[in-house]
Structure formats: structure tokens, C-alpha cells
Amino acid sequence: QKEVEQDPGPLSVPEGAIVSLNCTYSNSAFQYFMWYRQYSRKGPELLMYTYSSGNKEDGRFTAQVDKSSKYISLFIRDSQPSDSATYLCAMSGYGNKLVFGAGTILRVKS
């Protein structure tokens, strides 16, 4: 079983839709949870960062962590064509290296 599982998609939605991206994980030591966005032929860039369980909101983006279910989500409201990218979840324990999911390809159609 992989430490981090992420549906690779692709996920195709119309402009304005609410998008839900998800990851599950098996290592209960993970405490830090991140979402990276990667545009085509570019390096990943940090989008959201949360510690332990709970929600965090930043503009149209909301990150949720449910440690009891070992499940994290990223919600994108009012999705735009510029949101089309690959979204990678990443997580780590205290002081440990990041473990990445495989990435979900998102396409927002105008």
C-alpha cells in the first residue's frame, strides 16, 4: 500500500464549478499537510499548508484535514480556466521528509 494515495484524474469541470481534490494516507505520524500546484512544464509551487486536523481558507481555496480518517481535501470554489494544473498533495511527520501523492490533473473548461 502506498503511503499517500491520490486519484490521478484527469478531472474535467466547467468554469465556475466547485472542485474537490482528495488524498488518503496510511502513516498516522503525518502532521503537516500541503497542497502544491504544478502548471504544465513548470515546477510545483506551494498553494496551501495546514498543520494537524481542521480547515484553512485562502480566497477561493479551502484545505481540510481529517486525521481520524487519514483523509485530506482541497476545495476550489468558482473554478477558473487558470486553475487548470496538476495538484499534488504532500505530507510529513515532524522533521521528516515530504511524501507526495501522484498528483491530480485538473482541467477547467471555459
Next chain:
Amino acid sequence: NAGVTQTPKFRILKIGQSMTLQCTQDMNHNYMYWYRQDPGMGLKLIYYSVGAGITDKGEVPNGYNVSRSTTEDFPLRLELAAPSQTSVYFCASSYPSTGGTDTQYFGPGTRLTVL
């Protein structure tokens, strides 16, 4: 700030050839990393360094070598290239936080094909 820069952007190698992927950061970050990204496989850590003169293996180090003589530079060496090393290589850097995990900043990547 240029951030993390990588050269070359693209390279085609023949089996058995060797090459060095260059990575430089101008953010004075202590930590630097090399990852490879294969389609549908996410990012796999090859090697990392916590400071000049200190390197350690990641998840997939076989076939690669690194050195860290300065804070800014972290080159990745491929010896005897194999088709299995065809991938996109990303360098990243971070400044260690006082607690918890650190935020990594990525370079634009090097696309390597081994034929």
C-alpha cells in the same frame, strides 16, 4: 531573487553516458533536494542536503551522486545513464523552520531522456 534555477532545461543522453544536472538557489536556504517525477508517480526524493558538505540518500538514490560544496549549489550526477532514468528532475530548497516541517521551493525542472 531568481529563486531556484536548474540547467539544462532539456537533455537527451545515450545509454552509458554521464552528465551533471546543475541546481543553484539564491535564497540562502540550508536544505536542498533532488526529486524525479515520472508520469502518474508523483515526486520521488533522490538525495537531499542539510548544509554544505552534508548529503544523504532519499528514496531512490541508485544511479545518482550528489555533492554540496557551497550553500548555493547542489549538482546531481548521473553515471552510466539508463533508460529507467528518463524522467523530469526537480531541485528544491528550503529554510528549516524552528519546529515542524519546512516549505520547499522548486526549480523549473530538467527533462531528461535516455535512449
